[in-house]
Amino acid sequence: MSGTSSPGAVKKLLENMQGDLRGLSLECRKKFPPVKEAAESGIIKVKTIAARNSDVLAALKENSSEVVQPFLMGCGTKEPKITQLCLAAIQRLMSHEVVSEAAAGNIINMLWQLMENSLEELKLLQTVLVLLTTNTVVHDEALSKAIVLCFRLHFTKDNITNNTAAATVRQVVTVVFERVVAEDERYKDTIDQPVAVQGNSNRRSVSTLKPCAKDAYMLFQDLCQLVNADAPYWLVGMTEMTRTFGLELLESVLNDFPQVFLQHQEFSFLLKERVCPLVIKLFSPNIKFRQGSSTSSSPAPVEKPYFPICMRLLRVVSVLIKQFYSLLVTECEIFLSLLVKFLDADKPQWLRAVAVESIHRLCVQPQLLRSFCQSYDMKQHSTKVFRDIVNALGSFIQSLFLVPSTGNTSVTPNQTGSNASGNTGSAQTSPGVAGMRGGATVLPAFEYRGTWIPILNVTVQGSAKATYLEMLDKVEPPAIPEGYAMSVAFHCLLDLVRGITTMIEGELGEVETVNQTTAETASLPTQSSEQQDLQSVSEQSEKELVSRAVWEEMVNACWCGLLAALSLLLDASTDEAATENILKAELTMAALCGRLGLVTSRDAFITAICKGSLPPHYALTVLNSTTAALSSKSYSIQGQNVQMISPSSESHQQVVAVGQPLALQPQGTVMLTSKNIQCMRTLLNLAHCHGAVLGTSWQLVLATLQHLVWILGLKPGVGGALKPGRAVEGPSTVLTTAVMTDLPVISNILSRLFESSQYLDDVSLHHLINALCSLSLEAMDMAYGNNKEPSLFAVAKLLETGLVNMHRIEILWRPLTGHLMEVCQHPNSRMREWGAEALTSLIKAGLTFSHDPPLSQNQRLQLLLLNPLKELSNISHPDIRIKQLECVLQILQSQGDSLGPGWPLVLGVMGAIRSDQGESLIRTAFQCLQLVVTDFLPTMPCTCLQIVVEVAGSFGLHNQELNISLTSIGLLWNISDYFFQRGETIEKELNKEEAVLQKQAEEKGVILNRPFHPASPFDCLWLCLYAKLGELCVDPRPAVRKSAGQTLFSTIGAHGTLLQHSTWHTVIWKVLFHLLDRVRESSTTADKEKIESGGGNILIHHSRDTAEKQWAETWVLTLAGVARIFNTRRYLLQPLGDFSQAWDVLLDHIQSAALSKNNEVSLAALKSFQEILQIVSPVRDSEKPDTPPAINVSVPVVVGTTTATSLGRSFMRTDSIGERIGRYSGSEPPVITDEIEDLNLWWAAWNSWYRIGSESTRPPVTCDKLTFIPSQPFLTALIQIFPALYQHIKTGFSMDDLQKLGVILHGAVSVPISSDASPFILPSYTEAVLTSLQEAVLTALDVLQKAICVGSKSMQIMYPAIFDQLLAFVEFSCKPPQYGQLETKHIANAKYNQAEWVALNYVPFAERSVEVVVDLYQKTACHKAVVTEKVLQNIIKTLRIPLSLKYSCPSESTWKLAVSSLLKVLSIGLPVARQHASSGKFDSMWPELANTFEDFLFTKSTPPDNLSIKEFQKNESIDVEVVQLISTEILPYANFIPKEFVGQIMTMLNKGSIHSQSSSFTEAEINIRMREEFSKVCFETLLQFSFSNKVTTPQEGYISRMALSVLLKRSQDVLHRYIEDERLSGKCPLPRQQVTEIIFVLKAVSTLIDSLKKTQPENVDANTWAQVTALYPTLVECITCSSSEVRSALKEALVPFKDFMHPPASKFAF
16 A cells, blocks of 8 residues: 555656546547536546645545546446546556545446446456455445446356456455455454354344455355355346356355354354255255166256266365364265265266265365264264275275276277376287286286276375366366276375374374373383373373274274275286385375274284285285185175275286295295285385384284295395395296395395384384294294205294394393294204204304393393203204304303303303214314313303313213313313412312302201312312213223323322312222222223224224223223322321221232233232332421422323423422421321331231232142233232332241242242243243343342341341242252143243243253352351251252253253352351261261262263263363362361261262263264263372371271272273173174273273372282282283274273383382
C-alpha cells in the first residue's frame, strides 16, 4: 500500500485521473456530450479534492461515487474504445483503493450490463477480479452479483472467455475464503462463543457469522446446491452450471481452507449435511455398475460411471479424508469402503486406476492411516477399514495377474511406449525371450504364470503424484496403459510400508529415549518397556501403552495382506530395482514386527525373504513349517479369499550360480538366480541391522544363509570368515562371473553381520547363539555316518560371534563352548576339525583379549576360558588333540607369562596324553612341555611345579617315541636344576601356601593329606621328582631306564644337600630301596628270549639281546647309584636312627645281585660293595669342612636333549650342610656314631662277603649246559674286596674266619672258565702269567700274612694255615682242582665258541705260590707255630709231587722251580730241624725228605723225545745240585740225623753212581744221556763221604766201604756177562740195552778210578784197591768186542790204569 500512498504516487494518480477524464471528454466530445461534460466536471472535482485535502486518497474515496460517475457513463455508451478507456481508469482507481462501497456497487451494476450485452468480456473479468482482490468493500449481494457475473461469463460461446472466467471464478472463490481467514485473524483475540447450531436450518445459523464468513458460507452452500442441481440461495441470476466445475470448486475450497471448516461450526455443519450426502449420492452409479453386464439391465444410460465426475468425486473424497477425517469419521468409513470397492476386478479399468491413485494418496499419510486404525480397526463391531485397504490392494494386484485385462485392449507390450509418465521404451519381443538373451534392454516388469505386466515409473517415492486424478480436461475415460494400475498399487504398498514403519519407529524411538532418561534419573537399571509398565502406571506409560496398542493393531491389520502381495510381487519381479524395493519393504516390516515383539508376523516376513533367497521348491524344513502355518489361514476381504501365493517355479531370472543342495542325499543340482542373491543380501542386511529384534527367527535366517553359502560353495577360513572355496565333491558348483565378483562382498557382509552381534543386547545374543547351535546340531546329524563334506557354516559363525563378543564372553561362553565340544566329538573329521579350530581360536582370543578387569585380576574368568581346553582331553580323536595341543603351544608362546592360576589346567592338558595316542600327538604335547620347562618355570606358581614334574614323568613313561622319553628325563634334570637354583624362593612360596592350606584344613576339621607328608613342602617337591625318576628307572625300555637311573642318582648326588636331614630317611627307604626292590624283582623275572633287533634296522649287541640282559644293566646302574649315595652321603645318613638297618638292606641287595646268575650284575654288585667299603669313618665335627667337597657327578647323557649345566660347581648354599644338620637334629652338633657301631657295620659287610663268596664258589651239584659258573672278573673282584674289608675287621679276625676265607679262596681259584671267554682272560698256554683272580688270591693271603707279621703274638698261630692254603695252591700245578662234577677241558683242546669249560693253567699260579711259600718260610721258619705244625714237612711233602713227576709235570718249569725252592727251603729248614732234633718235632720229616730225593733223582718219568742234549745237560746239572746239597747240608751232620735216613741217602748215592738212565738213546747220544756227571758226583759224594776222615762212627765207615765193594762187584759181573754173550752171539749184535749197560759200567769204572785217585789215600781201604786192580784182566778181555761204542768206552776205562804201572812208592801188596 505504501507504494500507492506515497506523495509521488498520489501525484501520479491525480495526473492520470485528469488525463483519463480528458481523454474521455475528447472521445465523447462529438457523440456523447453528457459524458464529455461529466468528464470535465470530474477534472474540476479532482483538482478541488486535491487542493483542499491533505489526505488526498481518503478524500477521493469519500467522493469516489462522483469521481467514478463519468467513467460509468462512458461505459454506458457501449462504444468499445470508450468502454476500454473507462474500464482502465476504473481499474486504476480500484488499484489505489479509492473506491467506496457505493461506488463499487455502481461499478458492479455497470459491469453486469456490459456482461449482458456481451461487451469487453475479458476486461470485465479483469475488472471484477481487481475490484474483489484489492479491497473488501464488495459484500453480500454486490459480491454475489460479481460472482454470478463471472459464472455467467464461464458459459459463453467463446472458449477463451470461458477459460478466463473459470480461472476468475476460482480466484474469486479463493478470495472470498481468504477474507474469512483474514477476518478470523483480526478477531482471533475476541472470540465469542458461537451459538450452538440448532436444527437443520441454515438461515438461522448464518446470523452468527461475521460478514466475510457469511459471504463465504453463502457461496459454499450455493456451490453445493448447484452441484446437486438445485437452485442457489445466494448466487441469484445463475443461468447454468456444470457438476464438474462445481466439484472442482468444492475441492479447491476444501483443500485450501480446511481451517475455516474446522473452526466454524456452521461450515462443519455444511460439510456433514451437504457435502457428504452429495458425494455419496453422486457415487452411486459407480457403485452399482458392473463391467460386462448387459446395458439393458441398467436402469438408465445416465447411470453409467462418468469419468470426469467420478474422478472429481474421488478428488473431493481424498480431500475430505485428508482434511476433515476427525469431523467425518462415519462418512469417511463409507468413502473408504467405496474406494476399496472400486478396486474390484469388475469395475472399469480407469475407475480402478483412479481408485488406486486415491488410495495411494492415503498411503503416503501414515498419521491418517494410524487414525483409520484407531477409529475403525480398533473399535468393536466396526469395519476393519485399514486392514481392508491393504488386503484390497493385495487382491487387486493378484487380480491383475490372474484376470485377463478387460475394458482395455491395449495390452501388447509394444504399445506401452507412450505411457502417461513419459516412460519411453519398447520391447519388440516377448519379454521372457528378451530376458533370456541379454541383447535388448528389457523393460522392468512383473511376470507371473504367463502374465507380463510392465512396471511404469509412476511416481516419486513417498509422494502420491496421480496421473488420472489430474486429468480434469478429459471427458471420456482415458486408455490406461498396461501396468499403470499395477505400478501404482505397487507404490501404494511400498509407501504404505515406508510410512507406517517410519512413523512407528520414530514414535518408538521417542518412547525409548524417554524411558531411558526416566530410568537413568531413577538410577535403576534400564529395563524393557513391559517391565516399566508394571512398575509405574504413570501418564507416560499410559500414553505409551495406548500408542503400543495402536502400533500393534496397525501391524496386525496390514501384515497378512502386505505379505501376500509382496511375496507375489517378489516372485513375479524381473527388475532388480523393483525387487530391491519389495525386499526393502519386507525387511522393514520384519524389523518393525520384531521391534514390536510380534513374532508370527516377523517370522512370516523373514520366511518370505528366506524363500526368495533359495531356489524354488527348495526343501528346507524350517521354512516350510512356517509357511504351512501361514497358508492355513486365508484372509477374507469382503467375502473374497486372498491366498498366500507360493512362488512360481518358472523363473525368468538370469541364473548366476549352480550348486549342490545341502541335503543328506543331494539330488542333482540347484540354480541360484540373481534375484536369489539379491534376496540373500537383503537377508544379510536384515540380520545385520536388525539382529536385536530377530529373536527366535535367527533360526530361519541362519538356516537359509547356511544353505545359500553351501550352494555358493563358500567355505570357512581363518577366524570363521567364509571364503569362496572349491566344493569337495566333484565340479558341482558353477559360478558365473557376475556372482564371482559378488562373493567376496557377500562373504564380507556375512562376516560383518556376525561382527555386529557385539551391539546386540544379551538376550538377542543368546537367541543368535541358540540358533547357531541348533543349526550346527542339524549339520552334525546330517554329517553322521558319512564322510561327505559337512556344512560348517554354523560352527564358523559361532566362532565369529564369539570372537566379536569377547568383552562379554562370560555370558555366552558355556553354551558356546559346550556346543563346540559336542562338535569336536563328531565322527566326521572335517566337522571335528572345525569344531576344534573354533574352540581353540576362541580360547586363544579370550586369553589375548584385554578384558576389564584384566584376566590377571579375574581368575574365575581365566579358568572359565581355559576349562574347555582341558575338557578336550576327554575326546579320543587324535586330530582334536593335536589342535588342542597346538592351541596350548600358542597360548604358551603368547600368554605363558600370565597364565597364573590357569597353569594346572594347561599342564593337565599336556599330561592327559596317553601312550596309545600316536606319535605326533605325543610329540606336540612334549613340545609344549619343553617350552614350559625352558621358559616358564619361573613364572608359574610354585604349587604347579609338582604337576610339571608329574607331566614330565608321564612323558618319560610313554612308550611311543623313545627320544621323547629320554628327552623328558633330560627335562626332569633341568627341572631339578631349576629347583636347586631357585630353592630359597620356591621354599618360601610353598611354605606360605602350605600354611594357608593347613589353616583351611583345620577350619574344615580335616587332616591335610599330601604325598610324603611329614616332609616340608619343598622336600616333597624333590621327593616327587625322585619318585618320578624312580618310576622311569623301571620302565620296560632299557634306554629309558638307563637315562632315568643316571639322572636320578646325579640329581640326588648333586642336589640332595638341599633336603632337610629327616627327609633323607624317606629318600633312602621310599625312593632308593623301593627302586632297588622293583629292579631286583623285574630283573629276576625278566624274559630270557632272544630279541632279534631293536626296532627298525638297529642291531642289538649280543650282551643286550635278551630282556634279562637289558634288565641286568639297569640293576647294575641302580645298585651302583645307591652305593655311591651311601658312600658320598654317609655323614648325612649315619646320624639317621636306622642307618644300620639301611646298611643291612643295602648289603642284602648287593648280596642278591652278586649271587644273581648274571655275570654283569654280579660283577657290578661287587663293584658297589667295593665302593661302600671305601667309606672312611666319619670325621669328627671339628675336622669336618664347612661345606662338603664338590661332588663329581657323572652327568647323564640323554639322547637328543640338553644335559645338565655347570655341574662342576660346588653346591653351596647360604647355610652350610653342617649348619643344616645341626638345625634339624637340635642345638647340639650332629651325633657321630661310635666305633663299635662302625665295627658292627664292617662285620655285617664281612658276613655278606662270606655269604657271596661261599655261595658263588660252591660247585654245582649237577652239571649240564645251563650250569651257571661265576666269571673270572667277578671272582677277582670278590677276592679283591677282602683286603679292604680286612683292614676294618682285622682286630677280630679269628682262625675260624681264616678257615672261611680259605674255603672261598680255594673255591674261587678252582672255578673254570667258559671257553668263549678264555681267549680274553687266559694268556696263551705257553706264557707263564697269572690271571688277575690268581693275583688277587695271592694278594689277599699276602695282606693277611703281613697283618700277622705286624700283629700280636696270638695272630701268629695263623701262619700254618696260610702255608696250608698256599701249599694247596702249589699242588694245582700237577693236579688242577676239580669244580664239582664239571668236566673241564684242557685249554689246548677247547674249541672256541662252544659252551665248554676250560680249566685254567694253574702252573704259573702254583709256581707263584711256591715262591710265596719259600719267601714266607724264609721269614717264619723259626716261628714256634711253624715248627710245631710241621710246616717244613708239609712243604717237602707238597714239593715232592712235582719233583716225583719231573718230566711228567704239566710244565717243565714246575719241577725245576720245585727243586730250587726245595733247595732254598732246606737250606733254611735243615738247620732248624737239626736244632730241634731232640724234640722229635721233625722226626717224620726225614723219611719224607729221603723219599722226595729218591723220587726226584730216580724219576719214573722219561724225558721227552725232543729234549735237546743241551737241555739234558742242564737238567743233569740240577740233579747234581741236589746231590751237592746232600753232600754239604746232610751228610756232614750225620750224627744229628737219624741213621735210617743216612742209610737211605747212601743207598741212593750208590744207585746213582751206576744207574742206567735210559734205554732209548741213540748210539751217538748215549755217552751224554748216561748222566755221567751225575754218576760222577754221586760217586764222588759217596767216596767223599766214604773216605771222609771225619767218620765219626765205625758204622758209617763200614757203610761206605760196603757201598764201594758192592759197586765194584757189580761192575765185575756185568763185564763177565757181556764177554760171555759177545762170544756166543757171533756175528749178531747184542741187544741195545746190554750194550748201553756195559758202556755205563765202563764209564763208572773210569769215574771210580778217578774218584779214588782224588781221595785221600788213607781214606781208601786196601781191599778196595785190590778189587779195582782185579778188574783189569776182565777189561782186557773185552777188547775183542765188536761194538765200537763199547770199545771207545773201554779205552777210557783202561787209560786210568796207567797210574798202576808206576812202581809203588811203598811196598804194594795185591
